[in-house]
Amino acid sequence: MNILIIGLSLAAMLFLLSAGLTLIFGMGGIINFAHGSFYMLGAYGGFQVIDSTGSFWLALVLAPLGGAAVGVLVERLALRPVYNREPFVQMLLTFGVILILEEGVRAVWGLDYKDVSAPAVLAAPVHVLGATVSAFRLFLIAFGAAMAALLFLVLEKTPVGTVVRAASADPEMVRALGIDVGLVRTGVFAFGTGLAALAGAVTAPLFPVELGMGFGVIIDCFVVVVIGGLGSIKGAVAASLLLGLVRAGGYGFAPEWVDLLSYCLLIAVLLLRPHGLFGRQRRLA
């Protein structure tokens, strides 16, 4: 039971981390290597809000807004001029964004670790079917599930989602219909970076808040995105669940081999479904 609950909490964290990345790639076609840096920015922003106001909940609102605001700047100033260039130009550019964000965080908050604790109401351990888990983990599971449902609803069931999907599939056609595709792209990028910042703020009570924290998570994010299928939110949900449970099982039975198990899962999925669980092969002609 403990493995299941921990697995679900890991899945929730993985989904929150990777949702923004898959959204930005799926809707904008951008491989954002700076995603981990937005995650870090969210954690530091969350720390600042909690330090100033004492409210973890307010941090969950303001940190993603801050991440989205920085995302708007990055998209407008850096990415927009290179949308029609080769993909490696975008990749190099997002590498540059990593350096800028890291130096920015260092200049504002310094080198020290920051302490972010779970809110008092979620700080106590709870007993679920014989397993001792923290209330904060249960909150994370619920929060991750709610975010997945919300994202799915917005993208699949609302006019905004329809425009975003259409702009991703055929931007020229959408532009011909009078819709500002540039604005859609900016919005999607900002929403994705906001999600990364939200992940940083909400998971900060569990991990060290420090300058290198973005590098550690970016590999996990890419594993989820590749297993789920590039650009698929449904795939991100499934991959997060699969990877979270495999990792939790690994911690239970072979903690020295957890990463190896994760990569075996990745290889197995790619062998069976080269485009990921929910990825679609794009037509070339």
Added chain:
Amino acid sequence: MRIKRGIVAAAAVLAIVRPSLAAEPAPTSFRIAAIIGLSGPLAVIGADMRRGVEVALDERNRTINGVPIEITWDDSEGKPQVTVQKAASRIAAGANMVFGEIGSPATVALSGLTEQREVPLLVTFAADNALTTPGRLHWTFRTGKNVNSTVGVTAGFAERNHVRKVFGITPDYEAARDSWTLFKTLAATKGIEVVGEEFHQTPARDFSILLDKAMRSGADALYTVSQGNDAITLLKQANEVGLKEKMKLFGPGMVDEIIMRAVGPAGVDVGSTLRYHWSEDFPANKDFVARYKAKYGELPSANAGDAYDGMRWWLRVVADTHSWDKKDWVAAMTGSVITDSVEGRKDMGACDHQARQIALAGVGVEQTAPDLPKYGMKITDILQPGQIYRPCP
């Protein structure tokens, strides 16, 4: 025969006059190549070490025997390959000594280079026993603590806190496994039973399942060799499930002032060895703390204190040789003694180049004094060198 006699005589004359012939001319500057982690997770440690060294240089007015001291700071990124590459470049440019690195793998790699190039290496942080195995390295000196001493202190800590059953969580790399094996051996001699052990990858993303195993094991204490980010993750996640209410939590170097800033209340009452503490009651320490506070406006961390003390000791030995020959410095440092270090007397082992010194154990505490950070460390035990280190034969 006459020729042979002439050669012998010439050799004898050369042997007599060798010191003056071999004496190195005074350099235009004394160059220190500092190679430490200044970015990524190690940056917080590296920055403090740098501050400690800078205070040591200021204390000498940044000169040694009338020659200015030049120090260069290179970011090792915590990687052995980068460390060796940058150190090689500095040595080729004429570095007189090397200071660094932080992590044991990079420091061991660095020691290979400095041995080969015959340049002294001063180590204040890395604790791997391989750096001070007797007779192994000639040019390397460690003024900080080693693994054996820190494990010995934690075993004593367990005994004094009446630990009977212990569960171990250890990172899966050689030095950490060796450390855990040594602890198990020492624990057995003190009647402490090891009821379970787990090994984890590093960096570790989640400890909750391992912590659950520890809580179900019947142990009254959890011992962990996890350090840095892993220690922070472990402490935060242990706090989530109220582990400290059920068992004692301790480990070598597990918490210090830096970690306490990261975990806050999750570190309170956690036992650890301390590399150095600003409150140590020695005149030289009071002087150092005052200088450090005046320069940086805060108390020195363990990493700053260790780096300061090591560099101060080394520069004093070099100055006392009145020589610019590296071999003379190494000979002088081997078996040297500093009686007024920030931790009192320290003896450099002639057999292994490991400093014999007092060792500290402490716990994380909440601090109420207005000029102190909210969370810090308190010394609980001071062990004398004879209790921890084997004397050189």
